[in-house]
Amino acid sequence: MSDGANLRGRFITFEGGEGVGKSTQIRLLESRLRAAGLDVVVTREPGGSQRAETIREYILGGGARALGPMAEALLFSAARIDHIDSLIRPALQAGKWVLCDRFADSTRAYQGANGKLGDDVMQALEQVTLAGVRPDLTLVLDMPPAIGLQRAASRRAAGAPADRFESEGLGFHARLRKAFHQIANAEPRRCVIVNADRTAPEVGADIFRIVDERLGDAAPAPAITR
Numbered sequence: 424m425s426d427g428a429n430l431r432g433r434f435i436t437f438e439g440g441e442g443v444g445k446s447t448q449i450r451l452l453e454s455r456l457r458a459a460g461l462d463v464v465v466t467r468e469p470g471g472s473q474r475a476e477t478i479r480e481y482i483l484g485g486g487a488r489a490l491g492p493m494a495e496a497l498l499f500s501a502a503r504i505d506h507i508d509s510l511i512r513p514a515l516q517a518g519k520w521v522l523c524d525r526f527a528d529s530t531r532a533y534q535g536a537n538g539k540l541g542d543d544v545m546q547a548l549e550q551v552t553l554a555g556v557r558p559d560l561t562l563v564l565d566m567p568p569a570i571g572l573q574r575a576a577s578r579r580a581a582g583a584p585a586d587r588f589e590s591e592g593l594g595f596h597a598r599l600r601k602a603f604h605q606i607a608n609a610e611p612r613r614c615v616i617v618n619a620d621r622t623a624p625e626v627g628a629d630i631f632r633i634v635d636e637r638l639g640d641a642a643p644a645p646a647i648t649r
């Protein structure tokens with residue numbers, strides 16, 4: 424596929440720490456966009472395609488932890504390549520709106536900032552992984568980590584263990600929040616920080632307003648390189 428191939432759809436990613444309400448808000452936005460007559464695809468990372476879901480199970484089960492943050496970043500990226508190739512790019516080329524629960528900013532925050540991988544390495548990894556498929560809009564859902572972790576714990580079935588990243592300490596989650604702020608502040612044209620410590624309908628109304636403001640009329644289509 425050559426540079427400049429047309430992606431007619433819109434790509435919106437939801438990012439943030441644990442339990443900030445991404446899935447809830449994606450469902451709300453999905454129904455509002457569908458009601459507006461748009462063709463919407465909802466997906467998530469890690470996962471979103473068959474091979475990527477297999478990698479997801481391995482990582483979130485803790486299998487890759489001992490390999491260290493660089494190898495984990497490579498595994499998340501391998502899953503992302505399959506997800507982009509088999510689902511995201513074809514959907515965007517078909518003019519669909521893709522809503523994705525986490526994407527490359529999670530690698531920047533969880534493996535990059537928290538795993539102390541350099542920005543140069545992360546940028547190079549992103550460039551080869553994304554091959555031009557970058558979000559039109561990224562909503563960074565923000566709240567104090569203790570609240571999100573509490574929500575995530577209450578969502579889990581009684582007795583179920585916390586997953587690979589949920590079980591990290593509060594310091595890890597505080598660094599994540601800072602990393603997401605830095606990402607959003609560095610790319611204000613793409614990212615918006617949303618206060619997620621409100622009722623779901625309040626957050627949802629804010630998100631719909633932002634989407635309407637930013638993507639209400641067609642933005643230029645991004646170039647793709649793979």
Ligand SMILES: Nc1ncnc2c1ncn2[C@@H]1O[C@H](COP(=O)(O)OP(=O)(O)O)[C@@H](O)[C@H]1O
Binds near residue numbers: 447621622623
């Ligand atoms: N605004 C909100 N206020 C209170 N609880 C919420 C809110 N949004 C979501 N929740 C609840 O918090 C938990 C985590 O929400 P979820 O949407 O699954 O978050 P994420 O996808 O970011 O992990 C769920 O039990 C959900 O019902």
Ligand SMILES: Cc1cn([C@H]2C[C@H](O)[C@@H](COP(=O)(O)OP(=O)(O)O)O2)c(=O)[nH]c1=O
Binds near residue numbers: 442445467499527534
């Ligand atoms: C996409 C991605 C996710 N993650 C982490 C964030 C989450 O802890 C976990 C995904 O698990 P998930 O159950 O989907 O969590 P959440 O509901 O919080 O989104 O993987 C990374 O560390 N790097 C990544 O690139």
